[in-house]
Amino acid sequence: MIDRPDVPLDGRRFATIPPLIVLALIPLLFAVPEFVDSGTVVYLTTGVLLVQALLLIICARFPGLVLAGITAADSALFILDPGNTSAGLAVPLAVYVLRRALPRRAAAQRIIPLGLVSMTIAAAIGSGGELVAAGEIPLGIARGLLLYLLPWVIAEVIIGRTQLVQALTERAEMAEREQELAARHAVQEQRTMIARELHDIAAHHLTGIIVSAQAASALTQTDPPGQRRYLQAVQSDARSALENLRRTVGLLRADEESTASRAASLNDLPQVIEAALARGTRVQLHESGEAWSLGPVAGVVVIRGIEEALANIAKHASGAEARLTVRWEPHRLSLEITDDGAAGTAPTLPASGYGLTGLRERLALVHGTLEAGASGTGWRTAFSVPREHAAREGESA
Structure with a gap:
């Protein structure tokens, strides 16, 4: 099993930033007069810093070897010039990159031994070049903790925050995908419902065609063979249309059994109000204007829209009182369903809008x-259908 890092490392960034930080230390050292006047220490320190900068370039690819080399260079400078900690800056940079590049256990196996060697x-x-019981030992330990433990802890904190952000991002993306799938499923359910109702309407009309054609065929008086052949063709075409419609809509239906039941319409409004009352929603009906004939499709759309609005009230504002206003205008039918929000919690816009999406598709x-939206302490759903499209089929029937 491959031991992978906790968080992927950006190799290009860590191949440029740490070396530049170490190189930036060189001109700062030359700005100190004591350093310039230190003789061969200038060349020794500069050489060690250049070596460490070169090693840091490949630190992301070979973090363990680079940390060992940088620790060796720091220790060599410390031994050759006791107390010279100029090369210590590269150590925490290498430790940080190593922890980011390797898992915690693998990083610990490299950091801890090198840290102990450096502290010793x-x-x-x-x-002063000698072991002092009470002076240099605490300073050595403090230097080791500062150069090895502190960057390790910083790397752990950053890795933890990065993992948290990634987890939250993945959770949000997963929730978004689930919401999208749920919305598609809800829309598909609405389309299936529409397909079923349209199938019932078409099946009813096509069945009537077949029955009428059969009756006409039985009553023919003149040219019985020719008339009968014509009516038989009508019957055949009607049956084919019905079969093709059933086959097509059957792709969306859960069952293949079709019935020629009456399509829902505004005539079912009393039953819808009774069903809402059974769910705990009182409905006040206000109707105005002179009613005109609705086509079958428009009737289904209107009654289903009312059912959806009342169902939402029962779901989100249980116990609220609803007001249903039906206005028969000369050029359109307008409906408005509101509630008083008496359930105690103000309705809020649904996050997914599944019911509204299906209703919008029906109205199309x-x-x-x-x-649809909040209105005072309650919720308002209003929709309308133009008479030109809503009554066309009903008036021609």
């Missing part, structure tokens, strides 16, 4: 419009 050398050499069949 610092405590033993110190600034008859060129209708939809408005």
